[in-house]
Every structure is written in structure tokens, then in C-alpha cells.
Amino acid sequence: MAQHTELSEPGSGPDSVITDQQVAAPLEEILDIGQSLYMQAEVFLNSLLRPWNFYQIVIAIGLFALAHVLRAIFGPRIREWMASRENWPKWRIRILVVIHQRLRPIFFVSLIWLTVWTMRAVTWPSRSYLLSVIATLALAWLSVVFLTRLIKSPTLRKLVRYGAWIYATLYILGLVSEAETLLDTAGFNVGGIRFSLLLLVQSVVILGVLITLARFATTTTASRIRSNEDISPSMQVLIVKVLQIGLYAAAFFIGVRSLGIDLTGLAVLSGAIGVGLGFGLQKVVSNLVSGVIILLDKSIKPGDVISLGETFGWINSLGARYVSVVTRDGKEYLIPNEDLITGQVVNWSHSNDFVRLDIHFGTAYGDNPHEVRKLAIEAAQSVDRVLRSRPTVCHIIGFGDSSVDYILRFWISDPTGGLTNIRGNVFLALWDTFAANGISIPFPQREVKVLNTEDAAQAGAFVPPDAAD
Incomplete structure (x- = not known):
């Protein structure tokens, strides 16, 4: 009979019993992966001792040094040429700035691929194999840099960039399956879902890419909506908000489903959490609903001049929770949407600007x-x-x-x-x-006459007892 170790309380059922074999299986798998990687690394290091492989490494180092020299020569000239492009759109200038910051890897990728194609034409493919691997890695890393520039959040950009670099490196070197197995061993099961480091890495990359695409689509569509003069400002804000919520929600659910996580099991839990949040966040929900009502009834819109209590200014923006009102002295008040619905608001430019x-x-x-x-x-x-x-x-x-x-x-x-x-x-x-024209503006004038004691007595005024002394 197989020996096992009880890791649960007595009477908890056979499903909660973990055997020594189940504990040792992941460790053996990790050891097997480590031994396989060690053997591959040993073969790679031994291959470097061959003359042609050593020459390829020297060639790659020389090409990188040449790329550095080309960057030092052409970098200042390209910068001067960029400074002279005053009438160019901003998006073109930004692209040129990104390219200028990556001139060295651009030169290196161009030089190494030119060298690989030349060597393949004049010699055997095996004598350029290592160079082609280095060229593929350099091109993949450079492509990741340019693609991740679309991500505005610095933290999310770094996570996606480093994750894409690691995955591209493992894929080119043929180590994806070993890495996936190694990451999957560090995890645990909850019901029918397995949580592991592999799932964490996949979720960061997939959700990062989908959220970036959703943000890019939202920004592009929002700019077109705001430029459409046939749509009122309040409807523009409403359409943009609905579009943002829809795209980000779609990106989240698609990303979660692509990771193999079933959300139906969380329906009951999410309902209970929703009830609790409903009681605790009544004001927040009220402001959100009030914001939607304001956008639908078009009572106020960006640019309107309003008075609410002692606050007088024009509306700068309509948010999901508050309205930004800027006064003449430069102060920006964030007024909750609920106050604009329940309070008395004077809109100086609701139907017209008169x-x-x-x-x-x-x-x-x-x-x-x-x-x-x-x-x-x-x-x-x-x-x-x-x-x-x-x-x-x-x-x-x-x-x-x-x-x-x-x-x-x-x-x-x-x-x-x-x-x-x-x-x-x-x-x-x-x-x-x-x-x-000789028109006078009067103002109150008062004459003060000081009376002595006798005059005051004759006038019937009150005289203090010590006034006669």
C-alpha cells in the first residue's frame, strides 16, 4: 500500500488528503526542467568554442560598436533636422523623437540583418546561424519597444515590455514549454481554476495588450466625436463615457475568458459583494446616476456659466462623479453631481448666452x-x-x-x-x-453740534450728575 501523510484534520474526507507522491511530483518536475536547461546551456557553451560560432560573436560585437559610432555621427544631424520641422504635426514629431532615441538599436538591427543575408548568400547557413538568432532577438526587442510606446501608463508599459521581451526571448530560443511548465508548477488549485505564476504572467500581458487597444480605440473615437459639431457637448461627453465603459469592460472580460477563467462561478459572490457595496457606496452610486441624468437631460454642458450657492463660474468638464467648475479667480471646484440635481442651480447660458x-x-x-x-x-x-x-x-x-x-x-x-x-x-x-454733464451723485451728510450744559438743559437733553462739576 502506498504510504501517505495526512495534512488535514481527521474526518475531512479523502479529497483533502495529500500524499507524499503528490508533494514530490512538482519537485521532481522542477529538477527535470533544471537538468534539461543545464544540458542545453552546456551544449551552447561548448558550441561557442567552435571557430565559426566564436567569429559570429565577434562580428555581432563589432556591428554593435559600428552602430554606436553611426549613432554618434548621425544623431546630432538628425536632431538639427527635426528642430527645423516647425510646421509638422505633433504626432510626426513624437514619432521622430522615439526613433531618434532608438537610433543605436535601429542601426544595429539593420547592420546585423544585412550581414546575415550577405553571409547566407556567400557561405553555408550554419556559419550565420548564431548571428541570425541574435538578429531575430534584436528585431523582436526593438519591435516591442515601439509597440509598447502606445501604452500611456509608465507602470503598465514596463510590465508589458519586460513580459514581451522575456516571452520573445524564450520563444526564439525554443524554451517556451520549459518555462511554462516551470511557472505552472508554482501554483495551487481553487475549484476548477489553477492559479500559478504562468497565469499571472499571461494575465499581465493579455490584459495589458487588450486595455492598451481599448484605450487607443477610445482616444481615437473620442477625438472624432468631439470634433463633430452636430453633436451637443453634453451628448459628446455621454457617448465618450459609454464608449469607455463598454470598451474597457469588453477588454477585461475577453482577457479573463482567454485565460480560461470561468466567471459564472463568481456570479453569486459578485451579487453579495454588490449588495454590500450598494449600502456602503450610496453617495458614489447616486453621483454616478446623477451624472448620467445630467448628460441625458442636457441641463448643463461644458462651457455653461452657472451659479450654485456662492460659487459662480463656467463648467470645465463633466465627470462620472463630479462637475468641474472654474471661477474667475482660477479656483476649480469639484461639485458632486447629486448637488446639481437636488440643488437650485442658475444656468446663465442654458438656452442662450444673453x-x-x-x-x-x-x-x-x-x-x-x-x-x-x-x-x-x-x-x-x-x-x-x-x-x-x-x-x-x-x-x-x-x-x-x-x-x-x-x-x-x-x-x-x-x-x-x-x-x-x-x-x-x-x-x-x-x-x-x-x-x-453736471449731474451730481449725493451722499448722506450729517452735522454734529456740541452743546454746553445750559443749552443742553434748555433743549431737554439728559445731563449727567457730574457734568456740572
Whole structure:
């Protein structure tokens, strides 16, 4: 009978019993792989002692040195030529910058492949075999560098780049199966899914590539949507958000399915987690739903000028959780979407950009009110931003203690340019116009008279007891 070691509690069932043979099997497999790699390395090192293999290594080193010299010669000249391309689009300049940074490997790949093709034509293929392996590795590494430049995230770019380099090297050297077996031995099973280092590496590479493709497709499509003037700004934001969610979700599920992970078993667990998150993240979910409602009803859109409480500014962007509002003093407020749905919001440019402003002022009783109204309207219309197409009016609103009170109403069509500054310019125009036409702006005047004790007593004022002393 086979001996085994109990690693579980008594009575836990035969499925939980792990035998010594099951424990030793992965170790034996690792030892076999290590012995195989050792033998291959020994054969490779012995092959380097052959004259033609040694010559090929020397040739590769010489070609790399020549590539370094060519980089030192042509690098500055190419940089000067790039600096003279002022009218070129930015994407072309970025491509040239990436190529300029990789001139040495580009020269090396070009030189070594030219050498391989020449040697294959004039001598036996075996005398250029090692050079062809080096050339294939160099070309693969260089291609990985250029392809991973599409990934914007530096961390994700490094992970995908190093993973692709390692896989390309193993594939070219014919060591993929040994590496997969070695990585798969370091793992464990959960139900019908096996988690191992091989699955981790595959998931990083596959998900990284799919997410990069999804981001590239989203960026390209979003730029075209934003350039379409037939679509309103709020609908543009909504389409871009839905597109981002759809592409990233598709990339995630395709990547998980390609790894052989069945998501149906996680349905119950994800439902329970969803209920828990629903109670804990009510505000977050409310803001997300409010953001979708704002985009659908088009109540606000990027560029609108709004007032919410004491915050006045224009909308910079619409996010999934908040709206970015920039004020005239450069402050950027991140207002939750829920506040815009439940609160009272003044949208100064909802249906149109016309805004009426009111200014209150007063003049002396000796000034003709008909002349004052006429001069006030002319002063307001002399300011640049005040519209002539919409009537500017001035009305008497009351007779004050020391002045006749007026209200001046005028229209503007650019609230994003500010409201306080246009009011200040109209006040200055009123001041100059009234000063030029002899219209006075009264202000309260008070006269203070100091009385002695006898006068105060005769006037019936209260006199303190010690005032007579």
C-alpha cells in the first residue's frame, strides 16, 4: 500500500488528503526542467568554442560598436533636422523623437540583418546561424519597444515590455514549454481554476495588450466625436463615457475568458459583494446616476456659466462623479453631481448666452430725471460688451432720503467674460458721463453740534450728575 501523510484534520474526507507522491511530483518536475536547461546551456557553451560560432560573436560585437559610432555621427544631424520641422504635426514629431532615441538599436538591427543575408548568400547557413538568432532577438526587442510606446501608463508599459521581451526571448530560443511548465508548477488549485505564476504572467500581458487597444480605440473615437459639431457637448461627453465603459469592460472580460477563467462561478459572490457595496457606496452610486441624468437631460454642458450657492463660474468638464467648475479667480471646484440635481442651480447660458444685469444708483433732487435717464442709457451703451441689439432701460424706483433712486438694466452675451468687471465698467461710464454733464451723485451728510450744559438743559437733553462739576 502506498504510504501517505495526512495534512488535514481527521474526518475531512479523502479529497483533502495529500500524499507524499503528490508533494514530490512538482519537485521532481522542477529538477527535470533544471537538468534539461543545464544540458542545453552546456551544449551552447561548448558550441561557442567552435571557430565559426566564436567569429559570429565577434562580428555581432563589432556591428554593435559600428552602430554606436553611426549613432554618434548621425544623431546630432538628425536632431538639427527635426528642430527645423516647425510646421509638422505633433504626432510626426513624437514619432521622430522615439526613433531618434532608438537610433543605436535601429542601426544595429539593420547592420546585423544585412550581414546575415550577405553571409547566407556567400557561405553555408550554419556559419550565420548564431548571428541570425541574435538578429531575430534584436528585431523582436526593438519591435516591442515601439509597440509598447502606445501604452500611456509608465507602470503598465514596463510590465508589458519586460513580459514581451522575456516571452520573445524564450520563444526564439525554443524554451517556451520549459518555462511554462516551470511557472505552472508554482501554483495551487481553487475549484476548477489553477492559479500559478504562468497565469499571472499571461494575465499581465493579455490584459495589458487588450486595455492598451481599448484605450487607443477610445482616444481615437473620442477625438472624432468631439470634433463633430452636430453633436451637443453634453451628448459628446455621454457617448465618450459609454464608449469607455463598454470598451474597457469588453477588454477585461475577453482577457479573463482567454485565460480560461470561468466567471459564472463568481456570479453569486459578485451579487453579495454588490449588495454590500450598494449600502456602503450610496453617495458614489447616486453621483454616478446623477451624472448620467445630467448628460441625458442636457441641463448643463461644458462651457455653461452657472451659479450654485456662492460659487459662480463656467463648467470645465463633466465627470462620472463630479462637475468641474472654474471661477474667475482660477479656483476649480469639484461639485458632486447629486448637488446639481437636488440643488437650485442658475444656468446663465442654458438656452442662450444673453444675460441682463441691473445697476442701482442715485442723483440729486436738483437734477432733471429725464436728462439723467437719457445720459445713463448713453453711458451704458458706450461700454463695449453691452449689447445694442437689446434695449437698455433706466427707471426711477423711488425717492430716497437724499437722492432720486434709479435702476439701469442692460444686456450682455458673454457671461463667461465675467459679471463684476462689466458692472464696474458701466459704473465708470456713469461717473464720467455725469461729471461731464453736471449731474451730481449725493451722499448722506450729517452735522454734529456740541452743546454746553445750559443749552443742553434748555433743549431737554439728559445731563449727567457730574457734568456740572
